[in-house]
Amino acid sequence: MSVLRTKSVERSIADTEDGKQTLKRNLSALDLTVFGVGVVIGAGIFTLTGRAAAEVSGPAIVFSFVLAALCCALAALCYAEFASTVPVSGSAYTFSYASLGELLAWIIGWDLLLELMLGASVVAQGWSEYLVALLEQFGIIWPAATAPGGVIDLPAMLLIAVLTMLIIVGIKESLRVNLVLVALKLFIVLFVIIAGIFMIDTANYVPFIPAPQPIASESGLDAPLMQVVLGMEPSAYGVAGIFSGAALVFFAYIGFDVVATTAEEARRPQRDxxxxxxxxxxxxxxxxxAVALVITGMIRYDRINPEAALAQAFADKGQAWMAVVISAGAVAGLTTVVLTLLIGASRVVFAMSRDRLLPSTLSRVHHRFRTPWVISLVLGIVGMLIAGLTPIGRLEEMVNIGTLAAFIMVSIGVIVLRRQRPDLQRAFRVPFVPVLPILASLICLYLMINLSLLTWIRFGIWMVIGVALYFAYGFWFSKARSEEKEKLSMDRPPG
Structure with missing residues (x-):
């Protein structure tokens, strides 16, 4: 019996047909696309774009976004192949179980829980800040003791509580609300883009790629691992600035992988x-x-306010009222992000619990709503406590490192499963295997070493806790181990 035992694709799919642990298949390709856009487009489109342009890339931030998208596309292709081959809840956890073995699958599941649960709590706090700011613009002052930075962040807790109840009621119902909020968010983003186009001064695009400049490097635990280990110093602008910008804005795309967590609820997963x-x-x-072009066209890159890029750009053009529109867009945008991350977290833990790497009670499905209501409720309560009572804003990089680690495991898993099971029917196939998955892994590794040494230390501690938990519970109670023991006892000759 080994920690490297795998769970066959056929067995993973068969588990989805267990009546007591079966989720309802009712998501279309449109639902999944809205789901993905809902989690990727958040407040970052209003802030991160301007900060990256101001600090590292200038107007060439457009190239940074394209480069980052190409990097994400490599990982996305790997996710698409796995999701169409193993259409089961759990995303990278389930994929790793089928290709890399139980221990690595557990590590990835534990890693995804960090990404999704911590991410939902961090974003809920950001939502709370935007909500309080939006209310203030209408003359409504939220009590300081229960506002962001107070004794308790009540708005963040209320948001997670409401969304948790919505998730329990049903995935389709959740995505209907998500659709409305995504539509509102996209309307505001498009409104901002169209309004900004008429205020563009093309002189601000010159030079489009500013001359390179050295920038002050961090020190101690805040220094990037790349700087600590390899001695590579960061730089801004120029061609190097485009690559630095890509590393920064890459995290604006994080979340598309959450689409794969709902594989078991897609009507036609191989296609959709x-x-x-x-x-x-x-x-x-x-x-x-489009937003990057508008910001850098409205105001020269070296005069962009990194903290409130779009709002300040419109204020400089005499349109301060746009700050209200942008805040409303951020509130709508972050609501969908929190909703999607909570759904993703519940589906990952559901898959782990169904495999008995976590207590099987957690995978109990509601008899009426056909949703994993126990784990949704547990994660909702934990998320409320984290978002409401802890200052976790500084832990945002933990979300990033967790995501990148999952990307690497999925990319490697595609290569392994191709070799182990060439006979599997694959509705979607990554081209140029193993070259593209290896390239995806190397790019993700490069982005990981751009993160701080402190983030790596925290990530290591989280992983050690996860491995200890696996050997304390999951290893002994896993369904795969029980089946392995049963098979051995049947194969053993009598007497």
Whole structure:
């Protein structure tokens, strides 16, 4: 019995047909695309774009977005192949179980829980800040003790509570609300883009690629691992600035992989999942590039306010009222992000629980709504406590490193499963295997070493806790181990 035992694709699919642990298949390609856009497009489109242009790339930030999208596309292709081959809840966890073995699957599941649960809590706090700011613009002052930075962040807790109830009621119902909010968000983004086009001064695009400049490097635990280990110093602008900008804005795309967590609830997963994942990337890339062109055209890159790029750009043009529109867009945008991350987290833990790497009670499905209500409720309560009572804003990089680690495992898994099971029917196939998956892994590794040493230390601690938990519970109670023991006992000769 080994920690490297795998769970066959056929067995993973068979588990989805267990009546007591079966989710309802009712998501279309459109639902999945809206799901993906809902999590990728958040407040970052209003802030990160301007910050990256001001600090590292200038107007050439457009090239950074395209480069980052190409990097994400490599990982997206790997996700699309796995999702169409193994249409089961759990995303990278399930894919890793089928190709890399139980221990690595557990590590990825634990890693995804970090990405999704912590991500939902961090974004809920950001939503709370935008909500309070929006209310203030209407003359409504939220009590300081229960506002962001107070004793308790009540708006963030209320948001997670409401969304948790919505998720329990049903995935389709959740996505109907998501559709409305995504439509509102996209309307505001398009409104901002169209309004900004008429205020563009083309002189601000010169030079489009500013001359390279050295920038002050971090020190100690805040220094990037790349700087600590390899001695590589960061630089801004020029061609190097485009690559630095790509590393920065790459994280604006994080979330498209959450689409794969709903594989078990897609009507035609072999067709709809690849469409949902790839369409999400295309739509988001177009919107990011358009906003980048508007910001750098409205105001010269070296005068952009990194903290409130779009709002300040419109204020400088005498349109301060646009700050209200942008805040409303951020509130709508972040609502969909939190909703999607909570759904993703519940589906990953559901898959792990169904495999008995976590207590099987967590995978209990509601008899009426056909949703994993127990784990949704547990994660909702945990998310409320984290978002409401802890200052976790500084842990945002943990979300990034967790996501990139999952990307690497999925990319490697595609190569392994191609070798192990060439006979499998694959509705979507990554071209140029193993070259593209290896390239995807190397790019993700490069982005990981751009993160701080402190982030790596925290990530290592989280992984150690996860491995300890696996050997304390999952290893002994996993369904695969029980089946392995049963098979051995049947094969053993009597007497």
């Amino acid at each position: 999942l690849p469409i949902g994942i790839i369409a999400t990337l295309i739509i988001c890339t177009v919107l990011y590039c």
